[in-house]
Amino acid sequence: MAEIPDHLLKRAQAAREKAEAQQQAEPEDSASPEKNDEAEATEEEIVVTDEHAEAALTVLERELDGKLLNSHIAPMRGLWIRVAIEDWRFAAKVAKEDLDCKFFDWLSAIDWMPSPYGREHETEQDKLNEEPEDNDQKEMEWGYTGGETRFQLICRVYSISRKIGVMIKADLPDNDPRALSLIPIYPGANWHEREAREMFGLTFDEHPDLRNIYLPGDFEGHPLRKDYPLLSRRMKPWPGIVDMELLPGDDQ
Amino acid sequence: MISVLALDPAWWQQTFLIKVPIGLLAVLLPAGTIVYLYLFKAISFMQSRLGPMEAGPYGSMQLLAEVGKWLQKEDIFPTKADKFVFAAAPFVVLMSTFLLVVIIPAGPDAIFVDLDAGIYFAMAVSSVSVIGILMAGWSSANKYSLLGGIRAAGQLIAYELPLILAVVGVVIQAGTMNMQGIVLAQAEGEILGWGGIGNPFIFTQFIGFFIFMVAVQAELTQAPFDMPVAESELVTGYLTEYSGIRFLLFFIGEFASAAVFSAIAAVLFFGGWYVPGIDPTNDIFNVIGPLILAGKMMAIAFLIFWFRFTFPRFREDQLQRLAWKFLIPLSLANITLTGLLKVVV
Amino acid sequence: MATTESEQMAYIAAQAADARVNVEVETNEGMTLNLGPQHPATHGTLRIVAKLDGEKVVAAEPIMGYMHRGYEKLTEVRTYPQVTTLINRIDWLGSFANEVPFILAAEQLMEVEAPPRAQWIRTVLFELSRIANISLFLGDMAVQVGATTPVFYAFRDREFVLNQIERVTGGRFHPNFDRIGGIKDDLPKGWIEETGSVIGKMRDFCDEMEELVLGNEIFQARTRGIGVIPPNVALAYGLSGANLRGSGVDWDIRRDANVGLVYDEVDWKVWTHPDGDSFSRFWVRLQETREACNIIEQLLDGIPAGPIMAKVPLIIKVPAGEAYVATENPLGEMGFYVVSQGDLTPFRVKIRSASFSNISIAPWLLKGVFVPDIISILASLYFILGDIDR
Numbered sequence: 001m002a003e004i005p006d007h008l009l010k011r012a013q014a015a016r017e018k019a020e021a022q023q024q025a026e027p028e029d030s031a032s033p034e035k036n037d038e039a040e041a042t043e044e045e046i047v048v049t050d051e052h053a054e055a056a057l058t059v060l061e062r063e064l065d066g067k068l069l070n071s072h073i074a075p076m077r078g079l080w081i082r083v084a085i086e087d088w089r090f091a092a093k094v095a096k097e098d099l100d101c102k103f104f105d106w107l108s109a110i111d112w113m114p115s116p117y118g119r120e121h122e123t124e125q126d127k128l129n130e131e132p133e134d135n136d137q138k139e140m141e142w143g144y145t146g147g148e149t150r151f152q153l154i155c156r157v158y159s160i161s162r163k164i165g166v167m168i169k170a171d172l173p174d175n176d177p178r179a180l181s182l183i184p185i186y187p188g189a190n191w192h193e194r195e196a197r198e199m200f201g202l203t204f205d206e207h208p209d210l211r212n213i214y215l216p217g218d219f220e221g222h223p224l225r226k227d228y229p230l231l232s233r234r235m236k237p238w239p240g241i242v243d244m245e246l247l248p249g250d251d252q
Numbered sequence: 253m254i255s256v257l258a259l260d261p262a263w264w265q266q267t268f269l270i271k272v273p274i275g276l277l278a279v280l281l282p283a284g285t286i287v288y289l290y291l292f293k294a295i296s297f298m299q300s301r302l303g304p305m306e307a308g309p310y311g312s313m314q315l316l317a318e319v320g321k322w323l324q325k326e327d328i329f330p331t332k333a334d335k336f337v338f339a340a341a342p343f344v345v346l347m348s349t350f351l352l353v354v355i356i357p358a359g360p361d362a363i364f365v366d367l368d369a370g371i372y373f374a375m376a377v378s379s380v381s382v383i384g385i386l387m388a389g390w391s392s393a394n395k396y397s398l399l400g401g402i403r404a405a406g407q408l409i410a411y412e413l414p415l416i417l418a419v420v421g422v423v424i425q426a427g428t429m430n431m432q433g434i435v436l437a438q439a440e441g442e443i444l445g446w447g448g449i450g451n452p453f454i455f456t457q458f459i460g461f462f463i464f465m466v467a468v469q470a471e472l473t474q475a476p477f478d479m480p481v482a483e484s485e486l487v488t489g490y491l492t493e494y495s496g497i498r499f500l501l502f503f504i505g506e507f508a509s510a511a512v513f514s515a516i517a518a519v520l521f522f523g524g525w526y527v528p529g530i531d532p533t534n535d536i537f538n539v540i541g542p543l544i545l546a547g548k549m550m551a552i553a554f555l556i557f558w559f560r561f562t563f564p565r566f567r568e569d570q571l572q573r574l575a576w577k578f579l580i581p582l583s584l585a586n587i588t589l590t591g592l593l594k595v596v597v
Numbered sequence: 598m599a600t601t602e603s604e605q606m607a608y609i610a611a612q613a614a615d616a617r618v619n620v621e622v623e624t625n626e627g628m629t630l631n632l633g634p635q636h637p638a639t640h641g642t643l644r645i646v647a648k649l650d651g652e653k654v655v656a657a658e659p660i661m662g663y664m665h666r667g668y669e670k671l672t673e674v675r676t677y678p679q680v681t682t683l684i685n686r687i688d689w690l691g692s693f694a695n696e697v698p699f700i701l702a703a704e705q706l707m708e709v710e711a712p713p714r715a716q717w718i719r720t721v722l723f724e725l726s727r728i729a730n731i732s733l734f735l736g737d738m739a740v741q742v743g744a745t746t747p748v749f750y751a752f753r754d755r756e757f758v759l760n761q762i763e764r765v766t767g768g769r770f771h772p773n774f775d776r777i778g779g780i781k782d783d784l785p786k787g788w789i790e791e792t793g794s795v796i797g798k799m800r801d802f803c804d805e806m807e808e809l810v811l812g813n814e815i816f817q818a819r820t821r822g823i824g825v826i827p828p829n830v831a832l833a834y835g836l837s838g839a840n841l842r843g844s845g846v847d848w849d850i851r852r853d854a855n856v857g858l859v860y861d862e863v864d865w866k867v868w869t870h871p872d873g874d875s876f877s878r879f880w881v882r883l884q885e886t887r888e889a890c891n892i893i894e895q896l897l898d899g900i901p902a903g904p905i906m907a908k909v910p911l912i913i914k915v916p917a918g919e920a921y922v923a924t925e926n927p928l929g930e931m932g933f934y935v936v937s938q939g940d941l942t943p944f945r946v947k948i949r950s951a952s953f954s955n956i957s958i959a960p961w962l963l964k965g966v967f968v969p970d971i972i973s974i975l976a977s978l979y980f981i982l983g984d985i986d987r
Contacts, residue, residue, distance in 0.1 A: 077705060078921060102832040103848075105923075106949040110936060115673070143919045143936055154934075154947075156921065160832070160848050167921065188834035191957040199669075214662035214986065223670055224945075230674055299749035395630050399652070399968065475743050476815050483637050484741050485972050564815045565743025567969045568652060 053079045056099055056164045063094045072144040082145040082169040088153065089180040091168050096185055101157035101166060104186035107193060109172070109200045110152045112140045115226040145169055151177050151200060157186070178203035199224035275364065278353050282511035282549065283504055288315050289550070290557040291507070298561055322503075325496035330393050333493065337391035342494070342501035344384030349505050351377040352512045357431050359525050359541030360533065370431035371423060374516060375416050378471065381509070382408040385480065388502075389490035400489020403568055404480035407470055410575040411477075415467035417583035421460040421590040422453050422520045435524035439532040449528040454521040456593075459586045461521045463579050465555060468513045470571070472506065474556055476563035477571060510556055511549060518548035632971065634663045643956070643982055645971060647963070654971060657963035659956055664986040672946040677703050677777060677913050680943070684933075685771040687950055688984040691730035691927040693722045693762065696775035699946075701857040702922040702935040703777050706915045711857070714903045715779035720858045721792075721896050722762065722774070723924070724889045728799055729758040730927035731886045734979050735803075738879055739810045741976035742819045742969075747810050754802040757795045764788055777913055779906035789897050796890045803887050811883060820875035824962055824974035827873060834961070835954035838929025839885060840978055843878035845871040850925035858924070863895040875977035882979070914941055921949075928952050928984055952984035 053073045060081055061068055067087045072080040083091040095101040140150065144167075151172040158165040172179065181204040182189035193204045194213040201222035204210060212219065221228050292314060296303030304311030329335055355370040357363040367373050382405055389401015423429055426437035434453075441451025454461055470477035481489040491502055518524055525541030526532055537544075566574065633644035642663035648655040668687065672680050684699055685692040697719060704710060711719065736751025759769045764785055766772030774781050810816055826836065831844040841848055849867040851860045868884040870877035915937040923932030929951025936945040955978050962978075963971055 074918075074920075080919070102829065104833055104835040104954075105930070105932070106835065106934075106947065106954070108934070108947045110945050110947075141917070141938055143917070156934075156949075160846065160853075163853055165854075165921070167919075186833050186835075187830075187961070188836075188954060188957055191953065212662070214665040216662075223667060228670075230670060295746075299746050300753050301749060395628060399630075403652075475745070478743065479969070482743065482969070484743065485969050487637060561744075561746050562809075563744060564739060564810075564813060564819060565969070566815055567819060567967060569967070570818055 052162060052164050056159070056162060056166065057081070059099055060094065060166070063098045064091060067091070070145040074144070078165050078167060080144045080167045080169060082147070082171070085153070085170045085172055085179055088168075088170045089182060089185065091170070092155065092157065092182050092185050095157050095159075095166050095168065099159050099164075099166065100161045101159040103158040103160055104182075104188040105156040105158050105165065107153070107155040107182065107189050107196060109196045109202060109224075110143075110154060111150060111200060111224065111226045112142055112147060112152060113150050113226045114140065147171055149174050151202065153179055153196070153202070155182065155189075155192075172202065176203075177201065178205060180205050181207040183207060198222065201225065271364070275350065275353060278358075279350060279508045279512075280504065282515070282546065282553075283508035284315055285550070286511055286553050286557075287507050288312060290554060294554065295557060295561045298558075319500065322496055322500040327496040327498060328493070330493050332393035334391035334393070337387050338493075339498070341384050341388035341391065342498045342505065344387060345381045345505040346384075346501050346508075348377050348380035348384065349508045349512060351380070352509070352516070355431055356512065356515050356519060356545075357435055357524055357541075358545050359538035360432070360535070362525075362538050362541055363432065366432055367430070369429045371419055371429050371434070371516075371520070374431075375412070375419065378415075378509075378513075379408070379412055381505070384505075385490050388494070389480075392490065392493040394493050396486040396488075396492045397490045400480045400482075400486045400492070403482075403486075404473060404490060406568070407473070407477065407480060407571060410572055411467045411470035411579075414463050414575060414579040414583050415471060417580065417587060418460040418463040418467060419520065421457050421583075421586050424587065424590045424594055425453060425456060431519055431524075435519060435526055436532055438523040439526040450523055450526065452521065452523045457521060457586075457590070459582065460590075461517070463583045463586070464517055464520070465552075466574075466579060468517065469556060469559060470575070472510050472513060472556065474510070474560040476559065476566050478560075478565055479568055479571065482565060510553055514549040514552040514556065515545060517552050518545055522548045522552075524548075630968070634660075643975075643980070643985065645959075645963075645975070647968070647971060649968065652968045654963050654966050654968065657960055657971065659959050661982070661985050664982055666983075666987065668987050669946055669948055672943055674942060676941045677915055677943065680946070681775055682771075682773050684948070685773055686983055687948065687987055688730070688926060688928055688931070688952070688981045689770060690733055690981055691726035692770055693726040693766070693772045693774060694730075694924065694926045695931065696773070697723055697858070698922045698924045698926075698931055699933040699935070700775045700777055701924070702920045702933045703913075703915055704857065705920040705922060706918045706935065706937050707777065707909070707913070708916075709778050709907050709909055711779045712904045712907055713859075713901045714783075715905045715907075716857065716859050717862075717896055717900045718765075718780055718784060718905070719775065720860065721893055721900070722765065722772070723858060724893045724896070725758055725762055725792075727889045727927045728886055728893075729755050729762065731882050731889075732758070732799065732802060734882055735806045735810065735879070735886070738973075738976045738979075739806075739816070741972050742816060744810065744813070744816070747806060750802065750805060750809075754798060757798050761788070761792050761795050764791075776906065776909075778909035779904070783905050784900075789900070792897060793894065796894055800887065800890050803883060803890075806883060811879065817876060819969070819973055820879065820977065821872075822874050823966070823970050824875045824977060825873045826958065826962065830958070830961070831873070834958040836929070836958060837951050837954065838925065838927070839878055839881040840929060840955050842867065842869045843881045844873035845869055850923055850930060854923070856922050856924070859896070860892070862899065863892050865892050865895075875973055878977045878979070912941070914939060915943070923949065926951055928979060928981060929955055931984075948987050950984045950987055952980035952982075953987070956980045956985055 056079055057071055057073065064083065064087070067083055067090065068081055069084060070082040081091070149171040153170045153172060155168045156165055157168070170179065179202065181193055183206070190207070190209070191213055193207055194210060196202055197204060197210055198212045198215050199222055211217070292303045292311065304314035307313040307317045329338060352374055354364040355367055355374055357366070385404040385408070386401050389397045389404065422434060426434045428434060428437065438452050439450045443451050443455065473480045481491060486492070491499065494502060525537055525545045527544050530536065628649045630647045630649050631644065632647060634642035644660040644663070645657055646660060647657040668683050671683055675683065680699060681696045684695045687695045732755045733751050736748035739747035762772060763769045765782070765788060766774035826840070826844045828844045828846045831841050831846060836844070847867060847869050851858070852867055855861065865888050868881050868888065870881050917937055917939040919934070919936050921932055921934045923930045930949065931951050932949040934947035934949065935943050938944040959975065959978070962974060966974065
């Protein structure tokens with residue numbers, strides 16, 4: 001084995017001391033109940049990041065002019081806004097032009113309906129032990145910025161100059177889930193919209209080429225909808241959870 | 253033994269039964285050697301791998317195994333192929349190779365046919381392979397093959413010209429188109445009055461040699477000029493639909509042509525079968541001449557394969573530009589210079 | 598009509614094949630050329646349908662999905678720790694880098710943070726997988742433009758890096774090593790010194806590639822001015838990674854939006870190239886490999902002591918919430934949008950893979966180029982099929 005040069009040893013030593021110092025400092029920090037990932041960072045940084053998001057939100061509130069239904073800021077994690085589906089393209093346009101969000105990150109959808117098949121990661125064994133769930137009774141729970149309908153479009157755009165990413169959400173009507181395509185604003189939305197369409201059964205108006213992108217042309221159903229069964233899992237239950245429950249120390 | 257040969261040097265020229273096996277040997281042996289030594293081994297070492305090691309000592313029997321494999325494989329014809337043309341194409345390509353071997357001198361008398369316009373004949377028959385490749389590309393009923401075939405046609409025609417023009421310099425200097433004459437001209441020539449090593453034309457015709465080698469590389473469709481087969485673009489171009497023995501024929505044609513063009517380059521620029529120190533009329537050259545020629549040929553063939561495995565591929569338009577805008581003007585300048593010097597000196 | 602069973606099966610297979618293959622690019626002129634799905638140039642089963650006029654491309658359309666594995670659906674029926682096994686297979690050349698953003702997103706939701714030592718080791722492994730991934734690109738790009746030799750050097754030298762990854766994680770290709778709250782194991786003894794010498798080898802490899810490929814006139818003739826992407830277009834199509842920096846956009850998530858990795862601790866540089874052509878993308882990747890060597894070397898000097906796992910519950914239930922974490926993966930921005938409803942499994946995971954966006958510019962970019970340029974441009978965009986199809 002190669003001999004370790006002195007300067008490396010010194011640096012390693014310094015690093016070790018630094019880590020130990022950090023570890024000693026830690027118990028004081030953890031006394032505060034709201035300790036989380038931000039607690040590691042200094043106070044200043046949080047404020048700066050919040051300012052970024054707040055400033056962006058201010059711009060959006062001003063430009064969207066009442067069309068902004070809801071917003072959510074998670075410090076250091078991003079900014080969520082929700083608009084009505086009619087304002088979907090307008091919101092993207094505002095984000096691009098007024099917030100300088102030139103970078104189109106991704107576009108997708110979420111099906112908020114709870115899966116009628118229950119928690120499919122359970123084995124048949126687990127299901128015997130539990131009371132059968134009546135999934136139809138389960139209410140829909142929405143994430144950040146709330147929601148009203150089953151399908152929600154979500155799109156993330158990023159501003160390199162402001163270093164802030166905006167998640168734009170919009171509720172899709174249950175009976176006719178369709179939205180205006182974002183291609184005139186972000187040409188990169190093309191494939192993402194094709195994917196969202198085939199996976200969730202959505203429609204994008206003014207999309208030039210709304211073919212399936214992954215699935216065969218004659219594929220039936222929309223796989224990422226919660227009511228689309230994962231057939232392999234229906235046929236053969238996943239044994240994974242059993243391994244976990246057999247781990248030692250699981251009794252508490 | 254030597255005296256027997258010397259007494260009757262044309263003994264093997266007279267018998268068809270001997271001529272044919274020797275002709276086959278003259279094509280297959282260099283091709284096989286090149287494939288094993290360069291394609292299998294030298295290239296493997298360049299690419300930091302061992303190459304074939306299992307069949308025979310150091311994998312030397314690998315080629316036989318490959319040939320056996322190809323012979324066993326089904327000879328597939330695509331459904332929509334033009335059957336006759338598809339079947340005939342590899343023979344047309346191979347024919348041009350065999351015709352080329354005929355005029356290469358391997359000794360004062362060790363030549364199949366000693367044509368007066370030998371080099372002219374060589375340049376003419378080397379173009380025949382274009383027809384074979386075009387036939388293969390067109391008849392395969394495959395778009396890759398078609399593109400490959402058309403690329404090959406454009407490329408081979410473009411590089412035929414610099415090839416011929418590069419040879420013209422040699423012909424001017426030697427004063428003959430006869431291949432033996434060119435060898436003798438080099439053997440008996442003098443460099444600035446010193447005849448110690450004769451006058452191999454590489455010293456005066458190095459521009460010609462450069463153009464000749466580039467053109468040969470293109471004629472053989474080896475990288476950086478391998479667009480007709482460009483496997484990352486066109487699968488294998490005009491070879492895509494070929495399998496079994498017909499692919500083998502193309503394969504032999506490719507590497508035998510590499511050997512033959514190397515031999516022609518050896519004759520034109522490196523004195524062919526001649527080595528300094530022995531009188532070129534000595535009959536011993538009928539015995540050692542083939543070996544000397546083979547040695548020179550292998551050295552030149554190494555260049556071809558070295559380039560092949562080092563350079564990326566040109567694009568089709570860049571290839572044409574190189575031929576028409578660079579190589580042809582350069583070779584014309586070379587001819588002019590050679591002609592001037594011939595008159596002046 | 599077919600009678601025997603095998604004939605019937607053949608008939609059905611033919612029908613199924615027809616159903617999938619009948620995709621035509623909608624232009625009236627020219628010849629349709631199918632590149633793929635089984636084609637020597639497309640690593641994986643990407644298929645390009647190109648309409649040609651002579652050798653000029655009139656229109657080109659990538660068609661994928663031949664390897665779509667439905668990871669977004671599958672993650673919904675797996676517990677959080679099980680997901681890393683799946684997402685390893687997205688970009689299979691730099692698989693450790695795939696695990697990191699998902700784990701970070703889960704950690705963000707759970708509000709735990711990996712201890713410093715785990716973060717440093719994560720970053721080292723992240724950069725090692727970048728070298729393993731991009732070194733193969735450097736050789737592969739040369740193969741796509743017709744030089745056969747460099748790829749052998751790439752495979753040879755990548756093996757050193759993979760060995761180092763294997764010594765830590767136990768897996769050459771699919772480490773499955775990252776855990777919520779830390780990493781699975783500590784570094785083996787002597788690993789740091791060995792990795793130092795491997796970094797030296799990779800530096801030599803970069804120099805070799807610079808001479809053999811980048812400096813070659815034919816390579817430059819084939820790539821300079823080919824496939825030019827202006828910065829605005831690159832941003833609008835969501836290009837990321839070296840493709841974006843090759844267009845002159847000075848943007849690197851490691852520097853500008855770093856989450857959970859320790860890039861702030863080291864001194865390094867983001868390379869950009871103003872040209873936006875195939876050559877600049879190759880150049881940027883080459884410099885990034887060198888930069889990754891620098892980063893690793895500095896990190897190895899200062900890996901702090903301490904635990905490698907934070908305190909996490911044995912059965913991981915992630916609190917309700919949404920998080921998006923992206924990292925600068927070898928191929929570009931890879932992000933996971935994790936929606937949790939407080940269950941053992943994610944409610945929805947949207948995988949933002951780099952290649953999907955990177956390759957979505959292809960129809961725009963391939964218009965009007967020559968057939969050989971299709972290959973060199975696609976090679977320079979550098980996609981891994983698993984990263985497109987997910």
